Amino acid sequence: MTDPLASSAPASAAENVSLRPHVEGREVLVCVCGGIAAYKTATVVSRLAQAGARVTVAMTPAATRFVAPLTFQALSARPVHVSPWDHHDAMDPQHIALANRLDTVLVAPCTMDCLARLATGRADDVVSLILSAVDRTKTPVLLAPAMNVVMWNQPATRRNLTTLEADGFRFVGPGSGWQACREVGEGRMSEPEELLAAVAHACGGRPRR
Ligand SMILES: Cc1cc2nc3c(=O)[nH]c(=O)nc-3n(C[C@H](O)[C@H](O)[C@H](O)COP(=O)(O)O)c2cc1C
Numbered sequence: 001m002t003d004p005l006a007s008s009a010p011a012s013a014a015e016n017v018s019l020r021p022h023v024e025g026r027e028v029l030v031c032v033c034g035g036i037a038a039y040k041t042a043t044v045v046s047r048l049a050q051a052g053a054r055v056t057v058a059m060t061p062a063a064t065r066f067v068a069p070l071t072f073q074a075l076s077a078r079p080v081h082v083s084p085w086d087h088h089d090a091m092d093p094q095h096i097a098l099a100n101r102l103d104t105v106l107v108a109p110c111t112m113d114c115l116a117r118l119a120t121g122r123a124d125d126v127v128s129l130i131l132s133a134v135d136r137t138k139t140p141v142l143l144a145p146a147m148n149v150v151m152w153n154q155p156a157t158r159r160n161l162t163t164l165e166a167d168g169f170r171f172v173g174p175g176s177g178w179q180a181c182r183e184v185g186e187g188r189m190s191e192p193e194e195l196l197a198a199v200a201h202a203c204g205g206r207p208r209r
Contacts, residue, residue: 056078
């Protein structure tokens with residue numbers, strides 16, 4: 001079987017990119033799941049904001065155990081979505097308006113659990129709920145998996161990756177190398193530069209509103 005991730009990352013993803021022309025004024029949703037790599041996502045949000053993107057952050061309950069929502073609120077200068085039940089916009093109880101105005105979505109880190117939820121169409125946390133309302137034929141959704149090498153190679157994960165690719169999700173990474181669990185192997189989240197290049201690439205492919 002061909003690896004569904006092999007052709008997903010842009011060719012020169014790790015190279016220096018000038019972000020601003022690609023992301024300025026774009027609405028970017030960054031979803032954070034519960035993995036150690038969540039700390040790297042703070043850099044991604046900061047860089048996008050510095051480049052003039054309009055960044056909204058959504059976090060799973062597990063993600064809030066790794067990085068405080070306040071960090072992302074400060075970096076994005078916007079409220080952080082941490083629950084389906086806290087409404088930032090009273091007119092948008094299902095986050096439909098947010099989903100409709102997005103140019104690009106990045107899920108980083110995307111956990112094994114989140115891959116499983118997305119592959120089975122769940123919408124029972126704020127991240128999967130917002131993503132359930134995103135039309136991927138119009139708005140690219142980039143998943144940046146991050147997990148232990150054994151989790152990455154589980155048959156369930158491989159099945160979910162195949163399903164997600166068929167369902168129109170795109171992937172950035174993962175890479176291979178040192179993991180927080182002190183193993184070395186595949187499943188390490190892509191570095192911020194590569195994630196930023198993928199977001200810039202995805203935004204660049206969309207007409208400006
Ligand atoms: C210290 C610690 C580190 C973890 N790191 C990861 C990880 O890197 N990748 C992953 O898929 N799960 C990891 N997990 C497990 C997830 O946090 C767990 O599956 C959780 O249910 C994920 O929820 P979410 O997908 O809603 O964020 C870790 C758990 C702990 C306690």
